[in-house]
Each structure stands twice: as C-alpha cells, then as structure tokens.
Amino acid sequence: MNQVEIDSVTRELPSSWNELTPRQLLVACRLIIRHVPVTEFKVKVLFQFLSIGKKLFRKIDPEDVLFLSETFSFLQDQVSLTRALIPSIRVKRFPWRKLYGPSDAMQSCTFGEFTKAQIRFEAYNKSQDPQLLNEMVSVLFRPRKSFWWIRRHFGESTDPRVRFLDRTLPGRAKQMAGVDPAIKYAVQLFFSGVQSAIAEKFPNVYRHDHSENNSSGNGWISLVISLADGKTDDQSLDRVMNSNLYNVFFGLEQKSIEYFELLAKYEKND
Numbered sequence: 001m002n003q004v005e006i007d008s009v010t011r012e013l014p015s016s017w018n019e020l021t022p023r024q025l026l027v028a029c030r031l032i033i034r035h036v037p038v039t040e041f042k043v044k045v046l047f048q049f050l051s052i053g054k055k056l057f058r059k060i061d062p063e064d065v066l067f068l069s070e071t072f073s074f075l076q077d078q079v080s081l082t083r084a085l086i087p088s089i090r091v092k093r094f095p096w097r098k099l100y101g102p103s104d105a106m107q108s109c110t111f112g113e114f115t116k117a118q119i120r121f122e123a124y125n126k127s128q129d130p131q132l133l134n135e136m137v138s139v140l141f142r143p144r145k146s147f148w149w150i151r152r153h154f155g156e157s158t159d160p161r162v163r164f165l166d167r168t169l170p171g172r173a174k175q176m177a178g179v180d181p182a183i184k185y186a187v188q189l190f191f192s193g194v195q196s197a198i199a200e201k202f203p204n205v206y207r208h209d210h211s212e213n214n215s216s217g218n219g220w221i222s223l224v225i226s227l228a229d230g231k232t233d234d235q236s237l238d239r240v241m242n243s244n245l246y247n248v249f250f251g252l253e254q255k256s257i258e259y260f261e262l263l264a265k266y267e268k269n270d
Contacts, residue, residue, distance in 0.1 A: 112241030
C-alpha cells in the first residue's frame, strides 16, 4: 500500500491487484469497459480511490497528480488478482436471488468447474460473445446449499455453493445477462488472475498442454485419464472432475513430470 496525506487527510492507495478493495475493483472495471484513455484512466482512478471532494483534489499539484497516477500502472499489467472480491451476485429484480462465488484463489472449486469456466473464458476472449461471459460467470456463481448456516458446522466442506450441474447452467446464464457488466468483468479478471497463478504453480501441466497444441481442457485428457487409474468410465472420470481443483493439479503436475522424464529418456536413447 502507498500512503498519501492531503491537508491532514490520510489515504492508502493500492499498489497491486490483491490490495484493491471490492469498490476499487469495480471502479477500475467500469473505466476499463468504457475504454478510457490511459492517462485519463489513471487520473480518474486516483480521484476515485482517494475518496475526497473535487475541491480538495484540485489542491494537489498537477505534477503530484501525475506521479500518484503512475502508481496505478499495475492495472495495465498482467492481471494477478486472486482475492475473491466479488463474493456474491444478486440476480433478478424481485424477489432478489443471491448467487455465491468461489473463495480466494478458487481454493474450494472442483477441477470440473474450473475447466468448464476456462473453456468459456478462452472462447469469450476470442469472440467477445456476451453469452459466453454470462455462462462463465454462471459456472462459478451458484445458489447456496440449503441450511448452510447449520451444515457448515457439521461437514468438512467450506464451499457454500450447491454442486455444479450442467442442466442448471442455461437458467443462471439467462439471469446473469441483466447483471452489471462491471461485476462480470471483475469476475473475469479474478478468473484470469487465478489461471495465471495456477499456470505458474504447476508449469509442467501447462507445458504439456502447449506441446500438444490443444486448448486447455483437451491437453489434459490423457493426464486426467491417468489420474482415474486409466479408466474412462463415467464414475472414474466424475471422481476426478469433482475433486478439489488443487488436488487434481498436484496430481497432473506429477504425471506431467513423469511424462517429460520419460520423453527425455527416449530422446536420449535415440
């Protein structure tokens, strides 16, 4: 955090994605969606993040404004957001319905929902089809389990969301169409940050994917089957897809390392 003092008014300004507050993230998202020029974007972000009146803001020397605004250059860099700053989303006008999202770094997510969200995330980046973004957000945000307020005390799961089911996705995606675009863009940034963090933590999994020249989900098929003890029946694959995201990635990383060691051994013998 960067600390700023203006006429005895002290404010803390974020210096990285994970230091943003939910309000600050939405402010940045709204400006990004509007395609505001870079310099104007940083100045507007500074004004909003300082949370001071225009009269006090005008007292800041223009050179200081430029200097302070440059501290927000990280908002133009690679997204590294892994904090779940959008914990829930309200849909419908009345009665209000609340959908709950994943935890920080998607620690409570399953491997299956991650791959389903990733497929839509990558497709949206290529086509910019808003329906794909609605579906991606709807994969991650789901209703809360019934009686969660008491069930959370008697189970090991820390995830309040109901299990993901393909048949419920179209209905949620339809409702998601009416949600503030800035909120959906914030979820997109969060997913992008988590995806980058996972790729950095498990480099061999993504190295395997890249070498096969496949999309993310397809490049893992052989590895997923190996984690399912080589079985391809629905029950075995469902067990892997419904397992914790990070547990599966740890397994995929180990299988990838074994794969590359074996590949290097064959190349050496040749």
